[in-house]
Amino acid sequence: MSDSQKFPVAAHALAYLAHKGAYEAKDAVASAILASSVPTNPVVIRRVTALLAKGGLIATRPGASGGSWLLRRPETIPLDEVLRAVNGCAHLGSTPLGAQGCPVGQHIPRQVAKALTAADNAAALALSKITIADLLEEDPASLKGLMPHASCPQAA
Template identity: 80%
Template sequence: MSDSQRFPVAAHALAYLAHKGAFAAAQAVPSAILAASVPTNPVVIRRVTALLAKAGLIATRPGASGGAWLLAKPEDIQLDVVLRAVNGCAHLGSPPAGAKGCPVGQHIPRQVAKALTAADNAASAALSKISIADLLAGQPDSLAGLEPHPMCTEVIRRASAVAA
């Protein structure tokens, strides 16, 4: 899975666990069920849930009776924490080293690295205001006035067609 898909898959999985009331091992949701909701392969879900478990957001149990469950209330899980758990959203890459002896090549990587820090900081600040509970709500204040990202319109259209 690409870095750019980890965050949306993680947010989706956490929202699904909250929707299903999976707050203890007895309500664990298997990776195959989570994968069907995304939809993706269960292996992808297990990779993401491993990161979420390492961050302390969920617990998991392997095996036939295994699955994942939340360790916090959905309103207490902010998306910036989810972003950090899966190693960044806006992993926009890293600057190339630049050519030795070139004044631009020696200067630009440091400046691009600073710009990437600014982007990560801005994403974290915005996402810190949105919780998993907000994702499940109809019209949460944290998302008021925002439109879906233009890159997501085809996915939203397909999801709406399936629901209809």
Template identity: 85%
Template sequence: MSDSQRFPVAAHALAYLAHKGAYSAADAAPSAVLAASVPTNPVVIRRVTALLAKAGLIATRPGASGGSWLLRQPETIRLDEVLKAVNGCAHLGSTPAGAKGCPVGEHIPRQVAKALTAADQAAGAALAKITIADLLEADPASLRDFAPHSSCPVAA
């Protein structure tokens, strides 16, 4: 799975667990069920849920009766935490090494790297205002002023 897909898959999985009320091992959602909702492969879900579990957002149990469940209420899980949990960033690319001896090539990579840091921090600050619970609402205040991103498919 590409780095750029981990965050949307993670947010979707967490929202699904909240929607289904999966707050204990008895209510755990199997990876196949989560995968069907995304839709993706259960292996992708297991990779993402391993990262979410490592961050303390969910717990998982392996095996035929296994699955995932939330360790926190959806109102307390901010999307910046989810992004950090899956080792995500704003995904604007990375700076190529500049050409030695070129005044632009030696200077620009450092400045572009700073610009990427600024964008990453801005994305984190924006995501800190949105929770998993917001994703489940029809028109949450945290997202009211935004339209879906033009590159994202939107269900009718």
């Protein structure tokens, strides 16, 4: 799975767990069920849920009766935490090494890296104001007036 898909899949999985009321091991949702909601392969879900578990957002249990459940209520899980849990960033790229001896080539990568840091910080700030619970609402205040990103498929 590409890094650019980890965050959307993670947010979807957490929202699904909240929707199903999966807050205890007895309510665990299997990776195959999560995968059918995304839709993606259960292996993709298991990779993402492993990161979410490591980040302290969910717990998981392996095996035939396994699955995932939330460790916190959805209104206490801001999306910037989800992004950090899956090692995400704004995905604007990374700076190539500049050509040695070129005054622009030696200077620009450092400056572009700073710009990427600024973009990541801005994304984290924006995401910190949106929770998993907001994703489940029809028109939450945190997303009011925003349109879906042009690169994202829109639900009918």
